[in-house]
Structures are given as structure tokens and as C-alpha cells.
Amino acid sequence: MSKALSQDEFFTQLATLLEKTQQKGHGSVFLTQKRLSHDTSAKSPPPGTKVADDPLWDLNPPNPLPILIRATDGDSQSKDKVKNKNKVKLSTVVQPDDIEAFFARYAEVCKAGMQSLKKRDRSKRKKDKSKKKKTGDEKK
Amino acid sequence: MVLLETSQEWQTQTSRLLQARPTTTRITTKYNIPNLESERYEKKLNKKRKRDDEKEADAPKVPLATLELKTYDPESGVVLKFKTNRAAEVGRLITSLGTLGRYMAALPVKEEAQDVAMEDAEPAVDETKDTTPAAPSTNDAKPQQGGGGGGNKKKKKGKK
Incomplete structure (x- = not known):
């Protein structure tokens, strides 16, 4: 698995990935988020060790846990069932303190990148207005 | 699998699932632009045209992208889905992902x-x-x- 990127790098690469899909005209981008349950630093004991006799072991961890964000283009196989070496895979780890700042930026990047979704339909009103204007001009 | 009608409903159900299974549950957001040349998309369009002739007949050949939110917990096998094609919702949905992220982080x-x-x-x-x-x-x-x-x-x- 590829190494976790810094937030800045993650956002620039995610923006490129979204743009690439947009230009290609078709395709998907997958974004996943989940709790990071294994500890990346070896110093402290893993916070989420499973306790066999307690089914609710993970409900009240002593400390807040980071979350893992992944992004991929989903092209794991090409058409002839050969593993795609150019598959894009990005990931980053968001610390509990950074969640709000991260998602604010995340929303901006996604809004900017997802251009093929249906925009709010204002065209009808505009057309009506311009028609009215035209008829008004003709009367003059 | 459950397909929910509103994003609000999806968010409440997901938050409940996250409260019950915070470690195993994951949320996947899929942004898809369909391939206009693919057979699957054409079939879909034809079906639509048959259903409501006049409306879709003059529809332009522009791919209609979709955004799909999916919550999945492999342990219990629960899947919650919400689909939209409106750009206006993107901001709100990502914000709700942030709110749900707080459950994941145990904040x-x-x-x-x-x-x-x-x-x-x-x-x-x-x-x-x-x-x-x-x-x-x-x-x-x-x-x-x-x-x-x-x-x-x-x-x-x-x-x-």
C-alpha cells in the first residue's frame, strides 16, 4: 500500500485525480473514510486491541483516534483482466484535532472537482426574463 | 442493502451504525461519470425514453454524473446508501461526512x-x-x- 500523504499533498493529488476524470469524460472516483484502528507509531500500545470477552471493546476508546481517508480511481483491472499498474491510490491520516479543518478543505476540493453533477437549474428563469426584455424592446 | 431517500436520513442511520460499530464501519463516496459509449448507459437511457417519451426524447447527450454515499460495516453486513446527482448537495454531504468522522475518531x-x-x-x-x-x-x-x-x-x- 502506498504511504500516507500529508494533507496538502493529498488535496493537490485529489484535485488532479478529479480533473483527470472530468477531462476523460467518464470514470469514477472513490473516496473512503474509516477509523484508523492500528497504531502507526510503535511507541504506544495500539488503542484498539480487540478484547475477546467484551463485544463492546471499541465503543469507548480512552483517546480519540485518527481517521484514514483514501481516494482511488477504481481502475484496478484493465479490460483484458490484467492488473492495472497505473491505478491511482491516495491516502492520508487525519488527526482528531484536524477533522474540522480537513473536511472544510475536502468540501472545497470536491465541489470544485465534481463538475458533471447537475447544476441548479436557473436557465428557465433567465430565458423568460430575456424574452420579456426582448418583447419590451420591440414595443418601444 | 438500504437505499435511503434523503441525505439527512442517511446521515442519521449512519451515525447510529457508527455508534454501534465505530471501528469496522467505513464510508465510501463514489463520484461517477458514466461512459456515453458503454452499452449499459445506452440501455438505461432507452428505458427512460420508453417510460416517459416526451420528456427524455430531446435530452442532450451529456453524461449525468452521480454521487453515491455508501456506509458499510463488514462485521454485521449492513449497507446504507444514498444517491444524488445535484451539485448543490456536495458541500452539505461532505460536511456531514465530517460530522460522521467525529464518531469515527471517538470525539x-x-x-x-x-x-x-x-x-x-x-x-x-x-x-x-x-x-x-x-x-x-x-x-x-x-x-x-x-x-x-x-x-x-x-x-x-x-x-x-
Whole structure:
């Protein structure tokens, strides 16, 4: 698995990935988020060790846990069932303190990148207005 | 699999699932632009045209992208889905992903913060930042934070 990127790098690469899909005209981008349950630093004991006799072991961890964000283009196989070496895979780890700042930026990047979704339909009103204007001009 | 009608409903159901299974549950957001040349898409279009002739007959050949939110917990096998094609919803959906991220991170939920104006919310954020640096070293981090959260709530209630 590829190494976790810094937030800045993650956002620039995610923006490129979204743009690439947009230009290609078709395709998907997958974004996943989940709790990071294994500890990346070896110093402290893993916070989420499973306790066999307690089914609710993970409900009240002593400390807040980071979350893992992944992004991929989903092209794991090409058409002839050969593993795609150019598959894009990005990931980053968001610390509990950074969640709000991260998602604010995340929303901006996604809004900017997802251009093929249906925009709010204002065209009808505009057309009506311009028609009215035209008829008004003709009367003059 | 459950396909939910509104994003709000998806968010509440997902938050419940996350509360029950915070470690295994994951949320996948799929942004898809369909391939106009693919057979699947053409079939879909033809079906639509048959269903409501006049409306779709003059539809332009522009791929209609979709955004799909999916919550999946492999342990219980629960799948919650929500689909949309409206650009106006992207911002709100990502914000809800952030709110749900707080459940994943096991942070105290700030439901009231959403209703309060930004000026009121800012000091609350500062407070949590002040308490967290001390957290990793001691074991009573949780009660400390819980106390902080409680303090916030009390304050807001007092203001009202």
C-alpha cells in the first residue's frame, strides 16, 4: 500500500485525480473514510486491541483516534483482466484535532472537482426574463 | 442493502451504525461519470425514453454524473446508501461526512454547535484545542474532555 500523504499533498493529488476524470469524460472516483484502528507509531500500545470477552471493546476508546481517508480511481483491472499498474491510490491520516479543518478543505476540493453533477437549474428563469426584455424592446 | 431517500436520513442511520460499530464501519463516496459509449448507459437511457417519451426524447447527450454515499460495516453486513446527482448537495454531504468522522475518531459529538452562530462556536473550538495537548500523556483524558464538552453545553444553554 502506498504511504500516507500529508494533507496538502493529498488535496493537490485529489484535485488532479478529479480533473483527470472530468477531462476523460467518464470514470469514477472513490473516496473512503474509516477509523484508523492500528497504531502507526510503535511507541504506544495500539488503542484498539480487540478484547475477546467484551463485544463492546471499541465503543469507548480512552483517546480519540485518527481517521484514514483514501481516494482511488477504481481502475484496478484493465479490460483484458490484467492488473492495472497505473491505478491511482491516495491516502492520508487525519488527526482528531484536524477533522474540522480537513473536511472544510475536502468540501472545497470536491465541489470544485465534481463538475458533471447537475447544476441548479436557473436557465428557465433567465430565458423568460430575456424574452420579456426582448418583447419590451420591440414595443418601444 | 438500504437505499435511503434523503441525505439527512442517511446521515442519521449512519451515525447510529457508527455508534454501534465505530471501528469496522467505513464510508465510501463514489463520484461517477458514466461512459456515453458503454452499452449499459445506452440501455438505461432507452428505458427512460420508453417510460416517459416526451420528456427524455430531446435530452442532450451529456453524461449525468452521480454521487453515491455508501456506509458499510463488514462485521454485521449492513449497507446504507444514498444517491444524488445535484451539485448543490456536495458541500452539505461532505460536511456531514465530517460530522460522521467525529464518531469515527471517538470525539464528543457537538450537535448544538450546528445551530449556534459562528461567533459562539469559535470559543468552543479553542477550548477543545486547549484540552487535547494534555490528553495523550494521561489516562484521564476522556473525563477531562467530557467535562469540557459538558461545559460547552452548559454555556450554550445559559446563553439561550
